[in-house]
Amino acid sequence: MKVTIKDIATICGVSAGTVDRALNNRTGISEKTKKKILEVAKEMNYQPDYTARSLVMGKTMTIGVILFDLHNRSFAQLLNAIELKARQLGYFVNITLSDKKPESEIDCINYLVNGKVDGIILFTVNKGEQFESYLSKFDIPIITIFNYISEKWEYIGIRERQAMKDAIDYIVSQGYQKFIYISPPLAYLGKSNIYTQEERLNGFYEGLKRNRIHSKPVIIKSSEYIKELENLTFSKNEKAAIVCSTDLYALKVMHYLKKQGVSIPEQVGVMGFDDIDILEYVTPRLTTVKYPIEEIGRRAIESIVNKIDHGDFVPTPLLDYEIIKGESI
Known part of the structure; x- marks a missing residue:
């Protein structure tokens, strides 16, 4: 049979409320009593009944x-940071993927809302008045990250434009x-939200x-960007910089240039954006913009949980970034 709070209370000789306080790390209980309750709960392999708990508390303790x-x-x-911080605050995470499709994103939102999540962290591809009207009908907090919608919606990100300007200054x-x-996502310009x-x-x-760089840049928006690079020639006499909108x-x-025998950075410099963790294993070290991806995840959880528990988002100014001066520029 499933062990209940009442079972633990009977064994420990305390009330069910005292057991609940111990299990949920609340005040109003001595350390000695709390320790005893937790030991008994562990010995009896107690598993919380989240369905019953959600009915009592009026929330599912889940963030979409x-x-x-x-x-x-x-x-x-990002997800690792979100999940870790959510767990520290007593919440679970329900992850859905939109595949960058506006209609799939709507399906994800509907699924999470119908699943009674307490709030949603949204990296959207949708935008516009109709979409905002759709979001407004849900009585749960929504926080947006990366792609900005409007001032009506809580947002966490960085000064994307300024970060890239600083990157060009360095190059x-x-x-x-x-x-x-x-930047292949630019193919969706005007079709979906690609704010970043x-x-x-x-x-x-x-x-x-x-x-004051007057030479016309080459802008590549195709997912076949490597093929487009095959049509370009590089020389040491005119150093070219390839600026990429993500490290990926x-x-x-860089892999393509190495295969072609093009020296980095002597003939061609390469700049990324994000500073993903696997870059420490790449040679030459990629020059990039350090995006505070994990901090964004933590801040998003802290803000939305504060909204759920206390009624207000935690005001979050745009976060800092950093130019990582690697060896590829």
């Missing part, structure tokens, strides 16, 4: 998370005058203008 996919290593880092300071920009990628592209252009693209570009 909607991401694109897990192909980008930074998303895995120009290293003597590069010819630029290639790679738009901001990075704008920062790229503004960085070139600020540094940058790593594939």
Whole structure:
């Protein structure tokens, strides 16, 4: 038979309320009593009845998370940070993936809402008045990360445009005058919410203008960006910089250049964006923008849990970033 709080209370000679306080680490109980209750619960292999608990508390202690996919290593880092912080605060995480499809994202939201999650952390591909009206009908807190929707929705991110401008400043300071920009998500421009990628592209252009780079850059928006690179020639006389909107693209570009015998950074410099954790195993060390991916995850959980438990989001200013000066530029 399933062990209940009442069973533990009977054995320990205390009330069910005292057992509940011990199991949920609440105040109003001595350390001696708490220790005894926890030991008995462990010996009896007590498992909480989350369904009953949710009925009593009016919440499921679950946070829904909607991401694109897990192909980008930074998303895995983000989820790990979210899950760890949620667990520390007593919440579970329900993960769904939209595959970057607006209609799939709507399905994910409906699934999580119907599953009675207490709040949603959303990396959206949707935007516009109709989408905002749709979100507004749900009586649960929603916090957005990366892709901004509007000032109506709590948002956690960085100054994407400024980060890319600073990256261009650094590249120009290293003597590069010819630029290639790679960002396949730009193919969705005007079709879905690609706020982060738009901001990075704008920062790229503004960085070139600020540094008086007058040569026209090559902009590659295709998922077949390696094939497009095959049409370009590189020489030591005119150092070219390939700026990628994520580290994942940058790593594939570096792999291609090495296969072609193109020296990095002597002939071609490569810049990434994110500073994913596997870069420490890559040679030459990729120059990139350090994105505070794990801090974003932790802040998102802290803010939304505070909203659930106390009624207000934790105000979160745009977070800091850092130019990581590797060996590829």
